[in-house]
Amino acid sequence: MAKRVTAEGPVDGPWTLPDGWRWERLDTVGRWGSGGTPNIKTPRYYGGNIPWFRSGELRDRPLADPEIKITEEGLQGSSAKLIAPGAVLIAMYGATVGKLAISTCVCATNQAVAFCIPDPEKITARYLFFYLLSIRRHLRDQAQGGAQPNISQSLLKEQIIPLPPIGKQLLIVGRIDELFAEIGNGETALARVRDDLATWRKALLKAAVTGELTADWRAANLPTETGADLLDGILADRRARWDGESKNRGKRYPQPITPGVGALPGLPVGWCWATMDQLSWSSGYGTSEKCSAEHAGTPILRIPNVRRGVVSLDDLKYTTAPLALNDGRELSIGDLLIVRTNGSDDLIGRAALVLTPPPQATYFASYLIRLRLLGTVEVLHWVALLIDSPIFRASVLQSIASSAGQYNLSLSKIETFAVPVPPLDEIRAVISRVYAAQADAAEGAQSLDAAGLTSTTLRQSILAAAFRGDLV
Incomplete structure (x- = not known):
C-alpha cells in the first residue's frame, strides 16, 4: 500500500496499486x-x-x-x-x-x-x-x-x-471505451431480438384471432358445432340472466347490438361475428373513492393492474373504508376491464380479463369500464387473446375521442366492437397452440433478460479491473 500521509496528498487505499500509481x-x-x-x-x-x-x-x-x-x-x-x-x-x-x-x-x-x-x-x-x-x-x-x-x-x-500517470489514464479510458462499445453492440443485437419477439407476439395473436393459426386444424377436423351455434348458446344465457333479475319483471328485453356484417372482413368457414354487447350480460363504471397503499378498505384495481389481456393483482391500492359489495358487484371470473380515459393513446383501451377469482372482495377504479362476459372458460380465454391482439387495438383506435389532452373511450362504442367467434372445438385448439408458443417465447425472453444482466455485470467487472491496474 501507498504510505499514509496528509489528506492533501496520497492516502492509503483498499488494495495494492501498481508501481507509479x-x-x-x-x-x-x-x-x-x-x-x-x-x-x-x-x-x-x-x-x-x-x-x-x-x-x-x-x-x-x-x-x-x-x-x-x-x-x-x-x-x-x-x-x-x-x-x-x-x-x-x-x-x-x-x-x-x-x-x-x-x-x-x-x-x-x-x-x-x-x-x-x-x-x-x-x-x-x-x-x-x-x-x-x-x-x-x-x-x-x-x-x-x-x-x-x-x-x-x-x-x-x-x-x-x-x-496512475496521465498517460496510463488515457490508455485505460481508451480500453474501457473499446470494451464498452463491444458490449453496446451486443446490447443493440439483444434489443433487435426483443423487438423481433414483440413483433412475433403480435403476429401470433393476429394469426390466432383471424383463423390463420388453425387453418390446418380446420382442414383435418370437422367441428361438432359452429361459431353461430356457440353464439346462440351465449345469447340464450344472456336472456336467461336478464329474465332472472327481479327488477326486469314486466319489462321488454332490450335486444343486444348486432354486428354490421357488411362492413366486416370475411371469416373462416364455421366462424361468425358477434359484438361485445352480445357477449356480455352487464356493464358499468367503477368507484371514484380515494385510495391509498394502506390495507384499510377494499382492494381496487387500477390502470397498472390491466396488463396483456389478464388482470394483475400486484401493487393494489385500497379504499379508506370497505365498500359494500355483497350484492354481487365484486370482481369475478369473466369480468373484462377496459381503460376508458387516459392521457396516453397507448394506455387508452387497454383491456384485461379476470380469469381467476381475487382472494378477497375486490373492485375497480372509475377510469375503467367493466363488461361481465358470458361463456365457458374456453370462451373467456379466447376473449383474453382477442383483447390483446392487433385487431382489438384497431377497434380501439378507431373509436377513441380526445379532449383537453385526454383520450376517451365510451361504453357505447365498446359494446359495438365486432368479435370473431369460432366453433368451441377450434377455440380449444387455438388456446392450446397460442399458450404453448407463448411459453416457449417466455423462456427466450428470460434468456434475453439474463443476457442484459450479464452485460451490466461485465461493465462493472471491466471498471473494477481498470482501477486495480489489470486492464492495460
Missing part, C-alpha cells in the same frame, strides 16, 4: 462546486443563452442540448455558476442520484448537480467519469434521506481514487 482523495483532483436555480418567478432570468442543466438531464454521457437556458442576470442573481467544458457532473438528489455527464460547453446547473473541474496535471475528465461510475452503487448506499435520498459534496470529496 497512488491513492488520493477526490477533493484533491480538481475544483468542486454545485449549481443553483434562478428565481422561477422572475421571467427575465430565463430564455437567455447560457445552457442550464438539471439533474434529470444527466444520462451517463456527454451533455446534449439543455431543455432550459438562463440569462446572465439569472446567473448573477442565483448560486448557479459557469462551468467550463470538460467538467464532470454528478446528480446528488432523488431518483437520479449518481447519474453522470461531462460538460461539452460553457454551462450552468441547478443545485442538485455537483461538478468537478479536473486538475489536468492529475486526472482526465473521462478517467474521473468512469471511476465515479464504478463507485455509483457505493455512493447510493450512503445516500441520506427517505423519499428524496441525496449525496453531498462532502461525501463525494472524501472518496478516494487510484491515480
